[in-house]
Amino acid sequence: MLTTRRTFLKALSATAAAMFLPFGRRADAHLGMPAGVSSPPVIPFKDPLKLPVTLKGRRRGSTTYYNLEMKQATAQFHADMQPTQILGYNGLMPAPIIRASKNRKVIVRQVNNLPMSGGMGSHSSLPAVHLHGAHVAPEDDGHPDDGIPHGQYRDYIYPNKQRGCLLWFHDHAHTKTGDNVYQGLAGLYLLRDPLEAALRLPSGKCEVPLVIQDRLFRNNWSFDYAANENNREVGMLGDIYLVNGVAFPYFQVEARKYRFRILNGSNSRLYGLALSDGSELIQIGTDGGLLQRPNRVAGIDIWPSERLDIVIDFSRYAVGQSVMLRNSYEIDEMAYIMRFDVVKKVRDSSKVPEFLAPFEEIPESQSVMTRVFNLNRTTIDNELVWTINGQAYQSNNPPLASPKLNTIEKWRFVNPTNHPHPIHLHLVQFQVVNINGAPVDPAKYGWKDTLIVMPGGEITILMHFIGYTGRYVFHCHNLEHEDYAMMGEFEVVP
Numbered sequence: 001m002l003t004t005r006r007t008f009l010k011a012l013s014a015t016a017a018a019m020f021l022p023f024g025r026r027a028d029a030h031l032g033m034p035a036g037v038s039s040p041p042v043i044p045f046k047d048p049l050k051l052p053v054t055l056k057g058r059r060r061g062s063t064t065y066y067n068l069e070m071k072q073a074t075a076q077f078h079a080d081m082q083p084t085q086i087l088g089y090n091g092l093m094p095a096p097i098i099r100a101s102k103n104r105k106v107i108v109r110q111v112n113n114l115p116m117s118g119g120m121g122s123h124s125s126l127p128a129v130h131l132h133g134a135h136v137a138p139e140d141d142g143h144p145d146d147g148i149p150h151g152q153y154r155d156y157i158y159p160n161k162q163r164g165c166l167l168w169f170h171d172h173a174h175t176k177t178g179d180n181v182y183q184g185l186a187g188l189y190l191l192r193d194p195l196e197a198a199l200r201l202p203s204g205k206c207e208v209p210l211v212i213q214d215r216l217f218r219n220n221w222s223f224d225y226a227a228n229e230n231n232r233e234v235g236m237l238g239d240i241y242l243v244n245g246v247a248f249p250y251f252q253v254e255a256r257k258y259r260f261r262i263l264n265g266s267n268s269r270l271y272g273l274a275l276s277d278g279s280e281l282i283q284i285g286t287d288g289g290l291l292q293r294p295n296r297v298a299g300i301d302i303w304p305s306e307r308l309d310i311v312i313d314f315s316r317y318a319v320g321q322s323v324m325l326r327n328s329y330e331i332d333e334m335a336y337i338m339r340f341d342v343v344k345k346v347r348d349s350s351k352v353p354e355f356l357a358p359f360e361e362i363p364e365s366q367s368v369m370t371r372v373f374n375l376n377r378t379t380i381d382n383e384l385v386w387t388i389n390g391q392a393y394q395s396n397n398p399p400l401a402s403p404k405l406n407t408i409e410k411w412r413f414v415n416p417t418n419h420p421h422p423i424h425l426h427l428v429q430f431q432v433v434n435i436n437g438a439p440v441d442p443a444k445y446g447w448k449d450t451l452i453v454m455p456g457g458e459i460t461i462l463m464h465f466i467g468y469t470g471r472y473v474f475h476c477h478n479l480e481h482e483d484y485a486m487m488g489e490f491e492v493v494p
């Protein structure tokens with residue numbers, strides 16, 4: 001336990017660590033959660049991991065068509081739990097996975113059959129579906145002003161002309177995103193580049209998507225989402241981990257390499273992923289797809305909405321052995337996310353090549369402009385509001401930036417607050433130039449759409465505005481920070 005805490009403190013700066021501490025907590029409380037709040041206990045590793053179902057599409061010409069219906073449903077996350085009321089795409093949590101191929105267009109018809117009251121509709125914000133990480137036209141981006149009225153549908157067009165990567169779609173209703181995603185409105189979209197097959201990475205049943213989320217439950221097993229002061233400040237945290245909608249699952253693996261496509265689909269929780277025996281994880285990809293070279297690490301952080309592509313080699317274990325996937329920032333019953341049970345010896349012909357994919361650096365010298373964004377907080381009517389350059393998001397705000405189409409810009413985000421802000425830009429995948437004043441090797445980070453700005457820290461990123469003009473948003477991906485207004489708009493102009 002002490003080691004865990006020490007690792008935690010070491011991993012964050014003194015100011016960063018302090019952010020979790022000011023709240024009065026019971027002795028065994030979890031970092032950042034207020035006192036006296038907890039879910040009923042559950043027995044971990046009782047249920048097998050489930051995989052998201054694959055959504056079936058209809059191929060016509062050069063396009064594949066999909067239908068999803070947003071609706072209220074129930075889901076059971078654990079053998080000993082009662083069913084929980086959720087909001088899901090096709091009534092599922094997580095949503096069915098959409099499997100797309102590079103250069104093949106996808107059109108997703110999204111029908112809003114959500115109830116008018118309860119989780120949705122009590123507020124004027126309508127659901128808008130955003131494909132996170134996608135390079136799409138503004139009208140297909142799920143802008144918060146572009147919600148789908150009750151009983152109606154919208155067709156979202158995804159050209160898929162970007163690098164292969166794991167994207168995810170989720171609700172983007174302004175002031176309701178946190179609640180709606182928490183209730184279940186999120187799912188994976190795997191964009192495959194057919195050229196990747198030549199790498200012979202683990203595939204088929206050995207390529208496994210993992211959506212990791214934390215949830216807080218009431219005694220009747222309903223979600224305990226509360227838009228209270230603590231959550232406005234820290235973000236909504238839960239004490240039960242769901243992986244693909246299963247609480248603390250186990251997963252039976254063969255003694256071979258597996259590739260895990262991981263999304264942190266939590267509203268605000270940071271995970272320090274590691275194996276319980278400290279064995280290496282091989283990171284091969286990030287938000288925007290494969291890295292240039294694999295990165296072998298003992299542990300790796302994943303902030304909300306970040307994606308990781310990781311290979312674990314279970315051939316180092318004997319049949320009958322188990323190893324846990326840890327969250328190294330937590331202790332006690334929250335230290336472990338899931339368990340891998342090695343059940344069978346097999347021959348493994350998959351590989352992790354030392355060169356994965358070319359990485360073309362955006363030339364920093366061609367940047368036409370450096371913009372600075374100050375991430376801060378203020379109080380309006382006695383309530384905490386998060387701001388970007390002093391502005392709290394409202395749909396009629398003027399854009400905070402108007403980059404010109406086909407130009408390269410550098411954006412610097414400065415965080416004087418005592419909370420971390422995972423900053424996300426729509427439309428672009430960016431490259432990392434500088435973190436906390438130190439230049440970094442952009443190839444190490446790869447293509448990103450979300451990057452953490454630590455308390456007292458700053459980042460500088462580089463992006464090329466190509467393909468589309470129009471209005472897009474950028475925001476903190478701590479969903480409660482986003483809902484309480486740490487969001488701005490940029491407009492790409494001709």
Ligand code: C2O
Pocket residue numbers: 130132170172305424426473475477
């Ligand atoms: Cu994943 Cu604007 O968000």
Ligand code: CU
Pocket residue numbers: 130131132133424425426427
């Ligand atoms: Cu996004």
Ligand code: CU
Pocket residue numbers: 419420421422476477478481482486
């Ligand atoms: Cu934030």
